[in-house]
Amino acid sequence: MSAGRNGRGGSGWAGVRAVAAAALLAFATGCATTNGGDPRDPLEGFNRSMYAFNEAFDDAIAKPVATAYKSVTPEPVRGWVRNFFANLADVFIGLNNLLQGKPLDAATDWARFAFNSTLGVLGINDVASDMGLEKHNEDFGQTFGRWGVGNGAYIVWPILGSSTARDSVGLLLDAYVDPVRRHEPADARAFAGLLRAVGHRADLLDASRILEEAALDKYIFQRDAYLQRRRGLIYDGNPPRDATSRARGQPRAADADRPFEEPAARAPAPRAANSYEPREPANYAAVLAASRVRH
């Protein structure tokens, strides 16, 4: 796992431009490597080489630095760092909630910012959560998704990691409005960006170890997890059930050749909170039978 979504902006605008240039170059080479793979991932060849690069970068630099950071800072300090940047982010999380037609959530985000910046001492304490003002996770990519923009191709960026065509555009906007990127002077900006990225990677140390243990092919596991996660985020945790929980062993002729479905193409309606859809699995007897063999 590379520095991840929230670790972006560490190298500033120049970094983003360099990444964009690298991407253009890679599109030219990557397009040739589509041999009947996943339709969501036409750039798999390029993506896999970027993934390998990110893995190497992570092993050589990001992970050791994050591990060192974790060992020299006590958890309360890491919490302050995490909260400080999370608090800055709440401003544009609120804007994105507003753009997605959720004014109440936006009001919550800005109230969080107000309370945490003052009572929480420049945001290092998340007092708003204790007051019952829940934090949200929004960005421009999610806003576009909410507006009906599909994922587009899955893309792995150097350092930044998993993204999609839509989320990459979102990422550019996120980086553009990022208060850290706009901070003067440059020294403080670089320090803040680096601290945020390192802190973020440190928070993911456990998760990346679990990924290491769980996945057969880390690239595919992480890609599928990213796409599921983004889909969940766009629907604020209530994605329509069937595209992710569907297959459950039922033989479907259409799926044999095309095991994936672009969620956006199904134009599903957001589900109400905690709703459910009872289903009768077709292979229930067989499943029970197989489970009984063990006992």
Place this chain on the structure above:
Amino acid sequence: MFRNAGSAAAARGLAVALAFGAASAAPAQEITPPDVLVKTVTLEVVEIVRSDKDIQAGDRKKVVALIETRVLPHFNFAAMTASAVGTHWAKASAEQKARLTDEFRNLMVRTYASSIAAYKNQKFDFRPLRAKATDTDVTVNVRVLQSGTEPVKIDYDMEKTARGWKVWDVRVADISLTASYRTEFANVVRDAGIDGLIRTLQAKNQKAGEAPAGRS
């Protein structure tokens, strides 16, 4: 276990299952409701993890034992494996299904053990269950609350069986445990068949078993 028993046992199991399935149509008494079950088991496990010094020191064997005794009885691994294997499940023989289930189960236990090892006093928010009393397939929502980040959702897809409510998928932050494996498994099956997938999972589990326990 069943590896020696072979397909005869599998056939026997199937017969028993079918008979059992017919019997289970009668109303079952005293089945713990799914949301109560999730809450009880979660709090129980967390309490043990909190109070056990060996587990906190990274005793992997104890974590695995904890999962085996407290958590696994409430999981329907055959259904989880079926979901992860997807469309190819129907083509597998009963013995292949049993072996796949066994390997997938081991994989899940290891992953779960790592997750428990990463637990650090987060609080849980058990959401009220929205389901009718007659429903046989529900989702139980739990949220893990932590300072500075949005709550992490954990959704348990559960199904009513003759032996109580069983989990057949877990979604953490909307990432389904079974769906995440579907593409990987499909790729392996396409290239090497069901037996190839069994071999791959065996190799993965063995390799991880050799790694030093409690590595951080």
